[in-house]
Amino acid sequence: MLTIALPKGRIADQTLDLFKQIFGSAFAFENRKLILEEAGFRFLYVKNQDVPTYVERGAADLGVSGLDVLSERDYPVSYLLDLGIGKCDIIVGMKKGQQLDPNKPQIKVATKLENIARNFFASKAMDADIVKLNGSIELAPLIGLSDCIVDIMETGTTMRENGLEPVATIMSSSAHLFANQNSFVTRKKEILDLKNRLKEVIGGA
Amino acid sequence: MINEFAIPQGSKLYFGANAKRKRFIENRCVEIFYASGFEEIATPYFSYHQTLKQQKDVIAFSDIANHRVSLRADSSQDVVRLITKRLGRSTEHQKWFYVQPVFRYPTTEIHQIGAEWTSHDNICEAASLCAKLLGEFTQESAVQLGNITVPQLIAKETGIDLAHFTDHNIEALTAADIPWLNALINVTDADELVPIMDQVSDALRSALTKLYESAKAITAERVIVTPLYHTELEYYDELFFRCLVGNRSVAMGGAYAGEEGRAMGFAIYTDELISE
Numbered sequence: 001m002l003t004i005a006l007p008k009g010r011i012a013d014q015t016l017d018l019f020k021q022i023f024g025s026a027f028a029f030e031n032r033k034l035i036l037e038e039a040g041f042r043f044l045y046v047k048n049q050d051v052p053t054y055v056e057r058g059a060a061d062l063g064v065s066g067l068d069v070l071s072e073r074d075y076p077v078s079y080l081l082d083l084g085i086g087k088c089d090i091i092v093g094m095k096k097g098q099q100l101d102p103n104k105p106q107i108k109v110a111t112k113l114e115n116i117a118r119n120f121f122a123s124k125a126m127d128a129d130i131v132k133l134n135g136s137i138e139l140a141p142l143i144g145l146s147d148c149i150v151d152i153m154e155t156g157t158t159m160r161e162n163g164l165e166p167v168a169t170i171m172s173s174s175a176h177l178f179a180n181q182n183s184f185v186t187r188k189k190e191i192l193d194l195k196n197r198l199k200e201v202i203g204g205a
Numbered sequence: 206m207i208n209e210f211a212i213p214q215g216s217k218l219y220f221g222a223n224a225k226r227k228r229f230i231e232n233r234c235v236e237i238f239y240a241s242g243f244e245e246i247a248t249p250y251f252s253y254h255q256t257l258k259q260q261k262d263v264i265a266f267s268d269i270a271n272h273r274v275s276l277r278a279d280s281s282q283d284v285v286r287l288i289t290k291r292l293g294r295s296t297e298h299q300k301w302f303y304v305q306p307v308f309r310y311p312t313t314e315i316h317q318i319g320a321e322w323t324s325h326d327n328i329c330e331a332a333s334l335c336a337k338l339l340g341e342f343t344q345e346s347a348v349q350l351g352n353i354t355v356p357q358l359i360a361k362e363t364g365i366d367l368a369h370f371t372d373h374n375i376e377a378l379t380a381a382d383i384p385w386l387n388a389l390i391n392v393t394d395a396d397e398l399v400p401i402m403d404q405v406s407d408a409l410r411s412a413l414t415k416l417y418e419s420a421k422a423i424t425a426e427r428v429i430v431t432p433l434y435h436t437e438l439e440y441y442d443e444l445f446f447r448c449l450v451g452n453r454s455v456a457m458g459g460a461y462a463g464e465e466g467r468a469m470g471f472a473i474y475t476d477e478l479i480s481e
Contacts, residue, residue: 058452078373181373182452185349185429188393195375 002041002183002190005060007048007069011175014085015064016043021201052077052178061183062191067173068152072115078184079176080195084202086175088154090116091166095141100148100167102126108147110140117150120170138162215313217306217476226479227316231304233341234318234473238302241334243320246301248283250276250308255283258437262309276308279439281470284321289465299323319472320458326467328444328460329422335456335471336425339448342478346455347427349434349447352416353459356435358409359386370435378433389432395420398430419444446471453477 006012016027023039030036036043044060052075055063063077066086070077090113092100100107106127111117114130121128131146138158140146152173153159153166177198179191212218219227235245255263255275265275277283280303288301302320309315318338322331332348339346356370363386369377378390385404392398398417402410413432420430423446438445441459448456455478458471 061452076373079376081376176376180452182449182454184373184375185431185434185447186347186449186452188391188429192391 001037002062002187002194003044003060004041005044005046005051005054005063007051007065007175008045009048011048011064011066011086012043012045015083015175018083018198018201022197055178055180058180058182060180061187062177062179062194064175064177066152066175067171068113068116070176070178071171071173072113075178076181078179078181080179080191081177081199083175083177083198086173088152088173089166090150090170090173091153092120092168092170093138093141093149093151093153093159093164094147094167096163096165098148098167100124100126104147108145109150110137110146110148111150112137113150113152116170120150120168138164213312215309215311217314217316219479223479227475230342230475230478231318234338235302235304237334237338237341238320241300243300243302244298246284246288246303247305248277248280248287248303252277252283254286255279258439264308264310277305278307278309280305280307280317280319280472281321281440284319285323285463285468285470288321288323289463293465299325316475317472318475319470321468321470323463323468324466325469326460328446328458328469329419329424331458331469331471332419332446333424335446335448335458335473336423338473339450339455339478340426343450343455343481344426346425346448346450347429348423348425349429349431349449350416350420350423350444351431351434351446352412352444353435353438353441354412354443355389355409355416355432358406358412359389359433362406362409367435370433371437392432393429395428395430398432415444448473450477450481 006015019027025039027038029045034045044054046054049069051063051065052070054060055077056075068090106129108129108131109117110131110133112134114132117130118128137149137151140149142162177195184191251274253274255278257263257278263275263278265273268274284301284303300322304318306314306316336348360367365381375390378386385401388401395417398413402413416430416432420428440461442462443460445459447454456471456473460467460469
């Protein structure tokens, strides 16, 4: 039985919908249950940022996560397929009308994506003071906690409503299927078969 | 504040059933090594010659003359150096085993049971012996066999970034849309290599043939061939193997250029077997 870690929320629902299209059965977590067994698969319902850890440590054979989560740390996993769901951009946001100033000795950045932010500003030769937050990132520049934010943007509505706008796109992200590297050795046939079937339903075949 | 009962993260404590199991595993391996013609070597915990690709993982400091000295981070390096440079004058023995830990920065202990086989170029014997040892403690181990030169040649011939192999980026390899490469992605059994051999260059065919012949010669319950597997190996430069139980890696070995011709070695990660 392949074990698949899914991130709580919309990406899990959309992924389970793909499984429903392939295997026909109803794939849905009941009430508050965190484990679902259906059609020979075991799904784990975990926090978004924890999905790669479950896979890296071998608690799950496969996982689905956004590239933003996977890029935040170099997880040793096997990248299999872009599922084309959960699309978003990782952007630098500032108060409307402001721009990144490379001549500033240091820029204060509020984000939950510490490494992505640090790597981006390092690539611009800008010294960044990273302020790690876990939510409501848009608030930080409004009250002077930071000069800018690095955050995920889907529609941009939250940013606009808080008087912020994107000034740079760091990367585009979508949900990817990935595997534990050892599972990809010992259970390669099953994993590649599932990957190919998912590819067919998302129209990539 | 450090509690009285705290031990540094990554260090190991064994007692009761765990200590008994560890001792049993090590003793059984020692019996099999001796029965297979190996001699034991125990190298110093301190070394002047430890290098790793990730040098920051070596716990280093200075000796009394301010020479760089480190805790043993890798057993093979000192085992081979001491056998060839120090014992070479007094022994021609080529099969050595060790039961000792290595240490990585900041406070990680990795207990290993390993073997080094100097002036020897048949990895199948090393992989078969490793599988035999593991078979004493688990029924489910599989030998994964790869040839590090295969992905290196493919990268050179096709222009595909070698990092895609190292990163296990199957998405990127598939996107190259090369039929024989897609076929290699799917390979798990040696026989599946045969129809692909006609589609590749002479150099790649030669590397795949070596992989095929070695896989056929290994004695193990299950041999999984992974022609595209690439990883940052310390010194294995051609055929290498890993042993897996479920999705846990429990041993690794391979062939390398030794001080006096080809050599090979492997190490079993003792802690992975204790939890079996």
